[in-house]
Every structure is written in structure tokens, then in C-alpha cells.
Amino acid sequence: MNARYCAPLDRLEVRALLVAARDDVATPGRWVSGYLALDKHGKLVSPRAREARQFCAWGALAKNDPSGTDHEEDPVGTGQMGELGVEALRVLDRAARLLNADSALVVNDLGTHRLVLRMFARAIALAGKPNP
Numbered sequence: 001m002n003a004r005y006c007a008p009l010d011r012l013e014v015r016a017l018l019v020a021a022r023d024d025v026a027t028p029g030r031w032v033s034g035y036l037a038l039d040k041h042g043k044l045v046s047p048r049a050r051e052a053r054q055f056c057a058w059g060a061l062a063k064n065d066p067s068g069t070d071h072e073e074d075p076v077g078t079g080q081m082g083e084l085g086v087e088a089l090r091v092l093d094r095a096a097r098l099l100n101a102d103s104a105l106v107v108n109d110l111g112t113h114r115l116v117l118r119m120f121a122r123a124i125a126l127a128g129k130p131n132p
Contacts, residue, residue, distance in 0.1 A: 010087055015127035017088045021060035022120035031116060032056055033109045037063070048080055057092060057108040057116055061085050088127070095122035 025031040032038055036059035037052040039045045045052050047059035048068065055063060062068055067082025081089065092104040096119050101107045107119045 010084060011127060013084055014088045014091060015124055017061065017064055017066075017084055018091065018120060018124045018127055020064040021055075021057065021088070022117065022124065024055050024060040024063060025057060025113075025116060025120075028113045030054055031113050032059075033111075035059070046080065057104050057119070058089065061088050061092070088123075091127050092119065092123045095119045095126055098122055 030053070032054040033056060035044055035054075036056055037045050037047040037049065038054040039049070039051040040053045047055060047062040052059070052063065062080045062085060065081050065085030065088070067084040068080045069082065089104065096102070096104045096107045099107060099115065099119055099122065101111070101119075104119060108116055111119075
């Protein structure tokens with residue numbers, strides 16, 4: 001099995017990003033499916049907005065990505081992830097496939113909160129593997 005899932009210089013940063021994102025969705029009340037991020041009133045907001053309170057897996061990555069951009073007016077948030085966030089999403093997708101799902105998006109939007117946390121646990125383990 002090939003253990004190389006992250007670029008050598010980014011491995012620990014990707015793992016740290018995955019841990020931070022997992023922490024943001026660790027409780028069921030902070031996790032959401034079908035939206036990147038919602039405020040306390042259930043309104044769609046950018047994952048990087050201060051008022052964001054609930055996140056999907058992708059939204060939590062976008063929120064915590066230090067290489068991302070701050071376009072709070074963009075509730076879709078797709079342009080907010082930088083290279084680090086994109087790499088973390090690749091690792092999360094790999095973890096989703098190990099759980100027999102097509103992608104992290106499928107796990108988040110069609111799975112349970114418990115399954116999302118299992119996906120993050122696998123991704124964190126994958127990101128922590130040394131590169132050959």
C-alpha cells in the first residue's frame with residue numbers, strides 16, 4: 001500500500017488542518033450536512049465568517065485553512081481554500097473511499113455525524129503517515 005498522501009513539506013500542516021476541522025465538527029450541534037456553513041439562525045454564511053457556527057467537513061476545512069482567502073461575502077466558499085486546504089480535502093476524500101464512499105462530500109451529506117468523525121480519524125491517520 002502506498003503511504004504517500006501528502007507532499008513532504010505539508011504533511012504535518014495538512015494533519016493539523018484536519019485536526020482543527022475535525023474539532024469544529026466534533027459535536028453534532030456544530031456539524032451540518034448540505035451546507036458549507038450556517039450561522040446561529042440557520043442562515044447560509046461563508047465558512048470563514050465570524051458568525052459561522054455549524055460546518056460541514058468541507059466548510060470546516062475552508063474555515064481553518066491558513067492558506068485560504070477571506071471572502072466572507074462568498075457563502076459558497078469554494079474559492080476560499082488554498083493549497084493546504086485542497087491537499088487536506090484530497091486526504092479526506094481518500095479516507096472516504098476507504099469507508100466505501102465516493103468522496104468526503106458524499107460521507108458528509110449522506111452519512112451520519114459518527115461516520116464523518118470516522119472519516120476524519122482515517123484522514124488524520126493517513127496524513128500522519130511518513131512519506132517514503
